[in-house]
Structures are given as structure tokens and as C-alpha cells.
Amino acid sequence: MKVLKFGGTSVGSVNSIKTLLSIVKNEVDKGEKPVVVLSAMSGVTNLLINMAEEAAKGNEFTAQLAELEKRHFDAVKSLLDIQNQNPAFTRLKIHFNQLEELLQGVLTLRELTLKTRDLILSYGERCSTLMISKIAAQHFANAFFVDAADVIKTDNTFGNAKVNTGLTEMLIRDLQQANTDKVLFVTGFIASNDAGQITTLGRGGSDYTAAIFGAALNAQEIQIWTDVNGMMTADPRMVKKAFPLDELTYTEAMELSYFGAKVIYPPTMIPAFLKKIPIVIKNTFEPEFAGTVIKHDCKPSKLAIKGISSINNISILNLQGSGMVGKSGFSGRLFSLLAREQINVILITQSSSEHSITFAVNPDDANKAKLLIEQEFELELLANKLDQVVIEQNLAILAVVGENMKQTPGVSGKLFHALGRNGVNVRAIAQGSSEYNISVIISEYDLAKALNAVHDAFFVDLYKTLHAFCLGTGNIGKTLFKQLNAHAEFLRKENGIQVKISGISNTRQMVFSADGISLDDWEETLQNNGEQADLRGFIDRMKSMNLPNCVFIDNTASPTPIAFYEEVFKSTISVVTCNKIGNSGSFNQYKTFRDTARQHGVDFFYETNVGAGLPIIRTLKDLMNSGDRVQRIEAILSGTISFIFNHFKGDANFHDVVKLAQEKGYTEPDPRDDLRGTDFMRKILILARDAGHAFEATDVNIESILPQACLDATTVEDFYAALKSEDVYFTNLKEQAEAGKKVLRYIGMLENGKASIKLQMVDENHPFYMLSGSDNIISFTTDRYKERPLVVKGPGAGAEVTAAGVFADLINVGAN
Numbered sequence: 184m185k186v187l188k189f190g191g192t193s194v195g196s197v198n199s200i201k202t203l204l205s206i207v208k209n210e211v212d213k214g215e216k217p218v219v220v221l222s223a224m225s226g227v228t229n230l231l232i233n234m235a236e237e238a239a240k241g242n243e244f245t246a247q248l249a250e251l252e253k254r255h256f257d258a259v260k261s262l263l264d265i266q267n268q269n270p271a272f273t274r275l276k277i278h279f280n281q282l283e284e285l286l287q288g289v290l291t292l293r294e295l296t297l298k299t300r301d302l303i304l305s306y307g308e309r310c311s312t313l314m315i316s317k318i319a320a321q322h323f324a325n326a327f328f329v330d331a332a333d334v335i336k337t338d339n340t341f342g343n344a345k346v347n348t349g350l351t352e353m354l355i356r357d358l359q360q361a362n363t364d365k366v367l368f369v370t371g372f373i374a375s376n377d378a379g380q381i382t383t384l385g386r387g388g389s390d391y392t393a394a395i396f397g398a399a400l401n402a403q404e405i406q407i408w409t410d411v412n413g414m415m416t417a418d419p420r421m422v423k424k425a426f427p428l429d430e431l432t433y434t435e436a437m438e439l440s441y442f443g444a445k446v447i448y449p450p451t452m453i454p455a456f457l458k459k460i461p462i463v464i465k466n467t468f469e470p471e472f473a474g475t476v477i478k479h480d481c482k483p484s485k486l487a488i489k490g491i492s493s494i495n496n497i498s499i500l501n502l503q504g505s506g507m508v509g510k511s512g513f514s515g516r517l518f519s520l521l522a523r524e525q526i527n528v529i530l531i532t533q534s535s536s537e538h539s540i541t542f543a544v545n546p547d548d549a550n551k552a553k554l555l556i557e558q559e560f561e562l563e564l565l566a567n568k569l570d571q572v573v574i575e576q577n578l579a580i581l582a583v584v585g586e587n588m589k590q591t592p593g594v595s596g597k598l599f600h601a602l603g604r605n606g607v608n609v610r611a612i613a614q615g616s617s618e619y620n621i622s623v624i625i626s627e628y629d630l631a632k633a634l635n636a637v638h639d640a641f642f643v644d645l646y647k648t649l650h651a652f653c654l655g656t657g658n659i660g661k662t663l664f665k666q667l668n669a670h671a672e673f674l675r676k677e678n679g680i681q682v683k684i685s686g687i688s689n690t691r692q693m694v695f696s697a698d699g700i701s702l703d704d705w706e707e708t709l710q711n712n713g714e715q716a717d718l719r720g721f722i723d724r725m726k727s728m729n730l731p732n733c734v735f736i737d738n739t740a741s742p743t744p745i746a747f748y749e750e751v752f753k754s755t756i757s758v759v760t761c762n763k764i765g766n767s768g769s770f771n772q773y774k775t776f777r778d779t780a781r782q783h784g785v786d787f788f789y790e791t792n793v794g795a796g797l798p799i800i801r802t803l804k805d806l807m808n809s810g811d812r813v814q815r816i817e818a819i820l821s822g823t824i825s826f827i828f829n830h831f832k833g834d835a836n837f838h839d840v841v842k843l844a845q846e847k848g849y850t851e852p853d854p855r856d857d858l859r860g861t862d863f864m865r866k867i868l869i870l871a872r873d874a875g876h877a878f879e880a881t882d883v884n885i886e887s888i889l890p891q892a893c894l895d896a897t898t899v900e901d902f903y904a905a906l907k908s909e910d911v912y913f914t915n916l917k918e919q920a921e922a923g924k925k926v927l928r929y930i931g932m933l934e935n936g937k938a939s940i941k942l943q944m945v946d947e948n949h950p951f952y953m954l955s956g957s958d959n960i961i962s963f964t965t966d967r968y969k970e971r972p973l974v975v976k977g978p979g980a981g982a983e984v985t986a987a988g989v990f991a992d993l994i995n996v997g998a999n
């Protein structure tokens with residue numbers, strides 16, 4: 184025998200009632216005689232409360248009563264054959280008349296007792312159940328209406344009555360035995376006391392009715408039909424990736440529901456729990472979906488936790504002082520006091536030094552609790568044995584729940600790592616020694632971010648979401664978006680990473696979206712929905728959106744964003760950049776970036792600062808971290824100049840080759856940054872610093888390849904003009920090299936604590952002789968690579984290879 188309980192939304196409309204009946208009929212067709220427990224139509228209970236409260240204030244209720252009648256009558260008209268409608272109308276009308284009389288009484292007396300309130304509320308379940316049992320009779324034989332007030336017997340606590348279990352179970356069994364051939368349609372939520380007066384079962388009452396019937400009849404299962412696909416891994420309103428769980432133990436379900444998974448209300452499950460009856464949460468609006476089974480023995484799960492629950496508005500009270508240390512009975516006094524005054528304590532932590540106790544309460548109770556404590560511990564306060572009680576507000580609880588944690592080390596590590604990486608400060612922690620639950624108190628402001636970050640950390644079979652805020656939509660920025668878009672699917676499926684572009688800005692416009700800006704048409708979005716660009720505003724928005732796993736990407740060639748890096752790190756946001764200006768500024772700034780990133784537990788990746796996507800920074804870092812020491816670096820690190828000298832041959836003219844390099848996207852936005860060696864200098868400087876030298880830019884000795892006139896040009900155009908008129912100078916260089924069977928190479932060197940960049944003519948015996956395209960080459964001579972150096976070589980400029988390097992940095996964020 185099964186008990187099927189349908190909640191308000193499942194009995195709320197003509198369509199849902201049809202579905203409900205087909206679900207019941209399905210059981211009946213299998214030869215089952217289920218017990219069907221029903222709630223009031225959705226919204227009806229609230230309407231009844233409202234009418235009653237208005238009446239008590241002397242206000243009219245007729246319009247609302249008419250609305251209530253109409254909802255039921257409309258359902259009857261749509262769902263019952265015409266010849267069966269009148270008897271149903273008559274029965275319902277009797278109820279509505281009684282209800283009207285009751286409300287009239289409340290209006291006259293201006294008084295609403297809990298007892299009257301229960302009676303008024305009972306009409307919600309009585310009307311819905313009566314009506315649906317009549318409609319059911321049209322679909323299968325033996326549908327039978329049961330007023331649960333006849334069998335569920337309680338004490339006199341109106342509003343939240345306590346069930347007399349022994350008597351109730353006996354009455355339910357008697358009822359069932361007298362009606363073994365019937366399908367019982369039972370009113371949820373309501374009961375009666377010894378005097379036969381209506382009582383109600385409190386919050387989650389219809390679930391409780393189902394559990395009471397299930398336990399009394401030793402049901403094989405209790406199905407709770409609602410409007411979601413089961414218990415979810417987290418609150419789906421805050422965590423989009425939350426998914427329904429297939430199985431949970433009772434304990435897990437209790438822990439999850441306690442902290443806000445509102446699918447069922449835990450105390451209502453106790454009768455089922457005691458008799459080990461499985462509870463199945465099912466979706467009326469998607470009946471094929473398996474839903475969640477809550478039962479005693481679940482199959483082994485590889486998940487360390489089953490879900491994350493949260494309560495999003497709590498206050499904590501902190502008590503500290505020497506008066507507590509080693510004093511037994513202090514916490515006894517404290518918590519008995521709170522219990523006596525009906526203040527519900529949600530969570531407690533105490534430091535083992537016994538110097539402080541922190542506990543969480545509903546914000547409505549916080550001031551009262553503080554006052555009570557001040558009265559109770561007046562003497563201790565006066566004697567300074569206890570400090571003033573401090574209330575902290577706007578906090579939330581996040582709890583990871585699951586019985587598997589018991590055997591799994593690292594669960595708390597993972598939790599705190601995810602919180603720390605995202606700059607979420609943990610105010611208090613509680614873990615029961617049962618190890619079913621680890622709860623942390625955090626700021627309410629951080630809750631959504633924390634839930635998502637923790638969800639990503641634990642449910643790795645899904646995918647992790649990175650939120651990227653991108654500055655710069657030029658050569659590199661554009662190409663990065665194209666690559667991200669093309670590989671999004673693969674990245675999510677194969678690498679378990681999703682990148683959402685949550686903000687884009689260039690110098691003109693900026694646009695934001697927490698859900699991610701579509702990369703199919705980001706240009707139109709920026710154009711049409713963008714606001715005026717403002718870097719300060721961009722950073723502020725990025726911070727206030729407070730998204731998990733957040734990365735700031737600087738794809739500009741501008742010094743302006745650099746001033747914000749430190750602030751970004753301090754906001755626990757990682758930085759990925761191809762902009763070399765930051766790392767090649769003052770040494771102090773370079774060091775501050777690294778230190779700040781480390782202090783705040785975030786990443787700072789800049790692989791493309793040297794050799795574009797070639798693994799140069801990473802290689803050097805690995806060498807250094809593994810204890811090697813760089814003796815010498817020899818390198819060609821200007822893709823532009825490399826390209827120029829590889830193409831400046833035969834009849835070619837220097838000016839045109841530079842233009843071509845720019846067209847190919849190798850040059851800096853201003854090609855003079857390449858030609859006068861600035862760009863190369865930045866790279867050597869960054870390498871020298873990464874290799875452990877506290878260098879400044881002036882420590883790099885640069886030999887320019889440009890004649891003075893080119894250097895003096897004020898605009899890029901003037902510069903190109905100057906290049907043209909200096910053609911002879913460059914042609915001379917070329918001819919000189921060709922005469923000696925040599926090639927021109929612009930080579931950087933770091934050795935003996937000195938760095939330099941010089942134009943050289945090298946013959947075929949030199950390892951840098953053979954280079955083509957925009958190739959970079961770097962050779963590291965180290966303590967370990969002494970006989971033959973470690974060499975990295977390949978295209979070191981260009982939008983594709985650079986964007987690819989930024990891409991790789993981005994997806995490595997948070998990897999360790």
C-alpha cells in the first residue's frame with residue numbers, strides 16, 4: 184500500500200488536478216488502493232488567513248470569499264460531468280456558507296482565536312479534497328472522501344497540535360479495514376481534539392498527515408508530489424547548476440531540510456523514519472522523472488557530500504570574557520535561559536579556550552536574547568568577567584551535508600579552500616561530531632557566490648564556471664573571444680570548465696552580465712547595450728557583482744588598468760594579462776603584484792608577456808621553483824623584429840616590411856615600441872625579475888636599431904615617414920650583413936647580473952641564424968642545463984598565439 188500526498192500546486196489548477204488523477208489512476212489500474220492525501224488549492228490557505236485577519240480588524244471579506252468559491256466551482260465545471268456537478272456544488276456550498284458564518288462571527292466579535300483560525304483554515308483542505316474525490320469517482324470506482332479530523336486525534340494546542348499517536352493509528356487502521364476496497368482521499372493538515380474540535384498540524388502539515396497514515400498502515404512507500412524534481416543539491420534559485428538527488432538517507436534529508444531545502448519539513452518525516460518507510464519526492468508536472476528517494480539504506484555514493492543548504496538571514500551573538508573559562512554551568516545557564524524564553528538557537532560554537540561562545544539566532548530574536556543575557560549575567564558584566572554582548576547582523580549559514588563525509592578526509596579542506604579562493608570570510612564554524620554536516624557563518628552578501636563556488640568545488644562531475652571580466656577588444660581581445668566561443672563546448676565537456684564573460688570594456692563602452700555575454704554577438708551587445716566606458720566603474724561593478732571564480736583579464740596595451748591590479752587582487756580576484764606594462768614598471772610594483780596575489784590566495788598569470796603563447800614564463804618558473812639557477816639567458820624576444828629581419832632581404836624595403844608586420848598583428852599598437860626596443864626591454868626585464876634579479880628598466884642596456892629621426896617622430900604616421908627617408912640606413916645594414924654571409928639579429932642577453940639588447944650580425948654557426956617568420960627563441964643556461972642549454976623556440980607574436988596563451992592562463996586559474 185502506498186500513500187500519495189499532493190501539495191497545493193498539484194491541486195491548484197484544472198490541469199494539475201487532471202495529472203494528479205491520472206497518477207492515482209495509474210496506481211488503481213495496477214490493482215493498488217492508495218491513500219491520497221491532499222492539500223488546499225494553492226493560495227487558498229493564505230487567502231483564508233487573510234480573510235480571517237481582515238475580519239478580526241472589522242474589514243470586509245466578501246470579495247475574497249467569492250473568489251474562493253469561484254476557484255472551486257470553476258474546477259468543478261471543467262472537470263465534472265454536467266450531471267454530477269449539482270451534488271458537488273451543493274456540498275461545497277454548504278462549506279462556504281459555514282465558512283461565511285464563521286467569518287461573520289469573527290467580524291462581529293473582532294476576535295480571532297487560534298481555535299477559530301484552525302476551524303477556518305480546515306475549509307481549504309476539506310473543499311479541495313471533497314471536490315477532487317468527486318472528480319475521481321468519474322475516473323475509477325470507490326473513491327472515498329475522508330475527513331482526517333475523524334481519525335487524527337491531537338491535544339488542544341491549536342495551530343500546532345500534538346498527535347496522540349496510539350489512538351490515531353488505531354483509528355486509521357479501523358478506517359482502512361472498514362474500507363479495504365476504497366481509494367481514500369484524505370484531507371491533509373487537519374485533525375481534531377478529544378472534544379472533536381478542529382486542530383491543525385502546523386507547518387508542513389499535509390506531509391505530516393501522509394507520514395501518519397503511512398506509519399499507521401505500514402505503507403510500502405510515501406510519495407510526496409510537489410512542483411520540483413526532488414531534493415536538490417542546493418537552492419536552485421541561487422545555484423543554477425543545482426540538480427536533483429536520486430537518493431538520500433533520512434539523516435541527510437533532515438540536515439538538508441533543516442537548512443532551508445523547503446521540499447519537505449523534517450519533523451513531518453519522523454513517523455516514516457521510525458518505521459523505515461521510504462519517502463519519494465516526485466514532480467506532478469514531470470511525473471516520469473524519478474525524483475528523490477529518502478530511505479534508510481542508500482547505495483554507496485562517490486559524492487563526498489550530498490548537498491549544500493543555507494539560511495540566508497541570521498544574526499550571531501558573541502559572548503566572551505574570563506568569567507567563562509573553566510566555569511561549568513555557564514553555557515547551561517545561557518542556553519536554558521534562551522530555551523525558557525523560546526529563542527531558537529540555530530548554531531553554536533565555542534572555542535576550546537572556553538573564552539568565547541558564539542551562537543546564531545533568527546534576527547528577530549537577537550535583541551531580546553541580548554537583553555536577557557545582560558539581565559541574567561548582570562553581575563559578571565559588572566565585574567568585567569564578561570564583555571558586552573555583541574550582535575552581528577546580515578549573516579548567513581552555509582552547510583555542506585552528507586553522511587559520506589565521515590569517511591572522507593579533505594571535505595572541510597575543500598570547503599574552506601573554495602571559500603578562501605573567493606574571498607569569503609568565515610565568521611564561525613560548526614561541525615557536529617556526527618560528521619554529517621559542516622556549517623559556516625558568512626556574510627549574507629557573499630552567500631550566492633559562496634554557494635556557487637562550493638557547489639563547483641564538490642560536484643566536479645558537472646563543470647566549474649569561471650567568470651571573466653575582459654578589458655580590451657583589439658587584436659588580442661577579439662581573437663580570445665573567437666577562440667573561447669569556438670571551444671566552449673569542448674572545454675565544458677572535456678575539461679569541466681565553463682567560461683562566462685561577465686564584463687567587457689574597451690576605451691569607449693562597457694557591458695556586464697552575470698549570466699555571461701554571448702560570444703556570438705558580443706560586438707553588437709557592446710555597441711547596443713553598452714554604457715560609456717569608465718575603468719573605475721568597471722572595477723567597481725566587477726567587485727559588486729561578487730561572482731565566484733572571478734578573473735580579470737587585461738588585454739590592453741595601456742598603463743591605466745595597471746593601477747587597479749592591486750585592488751583587484753585584494754578583492755580576491757585573479758588577474759590574467761598580456762599587457763607587459765604592469766610587470767615591467769618599477770620593481771616595487773612588480774613585487775607588490777606577486778605578494779598581494781599570494782596574500783589573497785589568487786593567481787596572477789602573464790605567460791604572454793614574453794614570447795606570446797610560448798611556454799617561457801612557465802618554464803622559468805618551474806626551473807626556479809625546483810631549485811635550479813639561471814646562469815645565462817640569450818634570446819630573441821621581439822616577434823616583430825624577428826619577422827622584419829627574416830623578410831628584409833633582396834629588394835625588400837624596410838618601411839614596407841614594418842608595415843607588413845603591423846598588418847600581421849605582430850607589432851605593438853605603436854610599432855615604435857618594438858623597433859626602439861621598448862617591448863623587448865620589457866620582456867628581458869620581466870624574465871630577469873622572474874629569475875630573481877631586482878632590476879629596474881634602466882638596468883637593461885638597449886642598443887636601438889632606429890636612427891634618431893625615427894625615434895623623434897611624434898606620431899605613428901610621422902614615424903613611418905621617417906622610416907621611408909632613412910631607407911639608405913637600413914639598406915646599408917642589410918648589404919653589410921649579406922656581404923659577410925650573415926643575418927641581422929636583435930639579441931637580448933642576461934648574464935653576470937647584467938642585461939642588454941644589441942643588434943648583431945650572426946653567421947650560420949650561430950644557433951640563432953636559422954629563424955623564420957615571427958619566431959622567438961630563448962635559450963636558458965642553468966646549473967642543470969649547463970652543457971647544452973634548454974631552448975624554447977616558435978612563433979612569438981601574432982593574435983592567434985597570443986590569445987591562445989591568454990586562454991591557457993585563464994583556464995589554469997584556480998587549478999591549484
Ligand SMILES: NC(=O)c1ccc[n+]([C@@H]2O[C@H](COP(=O)([O-])OP(=O)(O)OC[C@H]3O[C@@H](n4cnc5c(N)ncnc54)[C@H](O)[C@@H]3O)[C@@H](O)[C@H]2O)c1
Nearest residue numbers: 655656657658659689690739740741743762852980981985
Ligand atoms: N600582438 C601580439 O603578438 C602580442 C603578443 C603578446 C602580448 N601582446 C599584448 O597584447 C596587448 C593588446 O594588444 P592588441 O594588439 O590587442 O592591442 P589593440 O590596440 O588592438 O587593442 C587594445 C584594446 O584595449 C582597449 N583599451 C586600451 N586602454 C583601455 C582602458 N584603459 N580601458 C579599457 N580598454 C582599454 C582598446 O580600446 C582596445 O580595444 C598589448 O599589451 C600587447 O603588448 C600582444
Ligand SMILES: N[C@@H](CCO)C(=O)O
Nearest residue numbers: 821822823850851980
Ligand atoms: N609586439 C610584440 C608582441 C609579442 O609580445 C612582438 O613583436 O614581439
Ligand code: NA
Nearest residue numbers: 790793795797
Ligand atoms: Na610566453
